[in-house]
Amino acid sequence: MARWLFKSEPDAWSWDKQKAKGKAGQEWDGVRNYQARNNMREMKVGDLGFFYHSNEGKAVVGIVEVAAPAHRDSTTDDERWECVDIRAVQDMPTPVSLDDIKANPKLADMVLVKNSRLSVQPVTDAEWKEVCRMGGLDPAP
DNA sequence: GCCAACGTTGGC
DNA sequence: GCCAACGTTGGC
16 A cells, blocks of 8 residues: 655644544645646555645644545646545654654655655655654554 | 745747 | 746745
């Protein structure tokens, strides 16, 4: 199963808001970047991802699950843009900050480090396990 | 608030 | 199809 990372500014859409949506989940709309869209097209229901707070907090704060495959983004009429639905699964027992990630040599190749501007990113199995371990989730979900 | 990095746009 | 100009993102 593939692993992902979803980035959001807490001012725009926070982890608390995501959790408040519960099992129904929430459309991950507003993405206007082809790479990010293509990543979402690759997702399958049940894939897991990190929920990352950018700007404020700058940390992985939770785990989400893909609840619906890619579909038209309801916030635009432009049919180029698609998005998946995601739902909150659990909190990171300890948020894993960007500083922590950068300080870990095992995570030097993470897209979050290499291309911080991409808002929906793939995460490798090794990176997934390592970030989960750092966040207090061992074994990784 | 600044600015570097990146993606997108549009003129040629 | 190239590339300069522009807008946006996100770390600092």
